[in-house]
Amino acid sequence: MAQTVAQPTATTPVVPAKLPLKAIAPWAVFFGVLMMILLYFVGAEQGATSVFNGTGVHEWVHDARHLLGFPCH
Template sequence: MTAPQVRQSRTAVVDLSAARAIVWLTATAFLALVALYFIGVDQGATSVFGADNTYVHEFLHDARHLLGFPCH
């Protein structure tokens, strides 16, 4: 009889360091605030891209109402 073959599987090591977690949390919070600005605050007239530029507002108009933000 032969000895059974043992499979060696390698699993990926997950880096749970505090520094890496801080970087991910900071990036996530920044992207969430940017999304919140564009969906909830950018009104077209008070846009940081110019008062006559309403492209961002019109592009996200239906998402604003879906999420409950009034805009007019």
């Protein structure tokens, strides 16, 4: 017993919904700033520009430094 699949007969194009820039911009800025802060901690949080004393942050992001190509030792 063969099953037949009904094929749609109407060829209405599917149009994706448009998102206004005003709805996307605040989120883009938020995630952009968040990524810059993360990049700072991964790439530069040690030495003269460190925000926190000690090597705690350095040890937490140590492998990420090497993955992204930042030298640290």
